[in-house]
Amino acid sequence: MDNVFFTPYIGPDYQQGYQGKKILALGESHYINDDEEGRDHFRNYPQLKDFTNDMIRSYFDYLRRKQQNPNEKQEQGWMRTYTKFARAFHNGDLSYAGIISLWEHIAFYNYIQEPAPNTRVSPAKELFVKYEAPFWEVVRACQPDLIIIWGLRLWDNLPFKKESHGEHLFRISGTANDLSVLALPITHPSAPSFAYQTMYNKLTAALS
Numbered sequence: 001m002d003n004v005f006f007t008p009y010i011g012p013d014y015q016q017g018y019q020g021k022k023i024l025a026l027g028e029s030h031y032i033n034d035d036e037e038g039r040d041h042f043r044n045y046p047q048l049k050d051f052t053n054d055m056i057r058s059y060f061d062y063l064r065r066k067q068q069n070p071n072e073k074q075e076q077g078w079m080r081t082y083t084k085f086a087r088a089f090h091n092g093d094l095s096y097a098g099i100i101s102l103w104e105h106i107a108f109y110n111y112i113q114e115p116a117p118n119t120r121v122s123p124a125k126e127l128f129v130k131y132e133a134p135f136w137e138v139v140r141a142c143q144p145d146l147i148i149i150w151g152l153r154l155w156d157n158l159p160f161k162k163e164s165h166g167e168h169l170f171r172i173s174g175t176a177n178d179l180s181v182l183a184l185p186i187t188h189p190s191a192p193s194f195a196y197q198t199m200y201n202k203l204t205a206a207l208s
Contacts, residue, residue: 001141003134006030007049008109009056010142017145018089018105019207024144025085026135028154029112029123030055052110056082056103063096078190085150085189089203092196109138111154128157136174139181146206147172147181151188168202182206 001007014022030051059079066072086099094102112123113131139147149155160172165182173180184206187194 001134001137003113004137005043005049005113005134006052006110008107008138008142009052010107011104013105014107014142016105018102021145021207022143023106024138024142024147025106025108026147026149026154027108027110028151029110030115031121032115048115051115052108056108060100060103063100067096081188081190084194084196088189088194088196088199091200107142107144109135111135111158122153123157125157129159132159132175136177136179139179144181147183148203148206149183149185151191152185153188155185167205169206 008024017023032048032051055078059082062072062075062079063083065074082103083099086102087094089102090098111131112127113134114127116123149158158172159175161175162183163171163173165171168184170183170185171180172183184202186199186202
């Protein structure tokens with residue numbers, strides 16, 4: 001994956017899949033605060049290549065602490081997004097151990113391969129075109145059966161060919177290659193409108 005900067009997280013049980021399907025969750029971008037070293041010149045800091053995987057590891061550490069101590073308070077706001085996404089596969093009801101297990105069976109990648117200063121900044125339109133090639137490198141490497149796309153803003157900006165593939169599902173293909181894969185765009189898990197029942201129904205249908 002020569003053009004990929006932020007190495008995608010690939011769960012240790014990814015090849016087994018979840019319900020027999022290899023799933024790639026696709027986020028929009030990482031957020032690194034304005035004053036954090038390396039944001040503006042992030043490619044000068046190769047340790048940031050592990051940002052995605054370091055983030056997932058810190059999330060797992062929190063969940064394991066939460067298992068042992070329900071009063072654990074060190075949750076960061078972004079972690080709730082990852083918890084809500086995992087629980088949507090079980091209509092909102094999934095233990096901390098179950099959340100870890102689900103994440104260990106899927107992969108995660110952020111489409112925009114440069115950091116944004118905060119969650120309120122939408123990437124420039126040209127970045128979605130710029131980072132199409134790295135995305136397809138990840139698809140070629142991971143060979144997912146289904147990509148779950150976090151948020152309609154990301155979905156609307158993706159520069160792919162999109163063909164309807166039944167209710168809620170699409171087949172997306174590259175503009176400069178012959179790759180294609182099924183995709184399910186969903187409400188972003190951080191959004192107030194994210195509803196477990198709705199997401200569970202969509203996910204169940206997509207995995208059937």
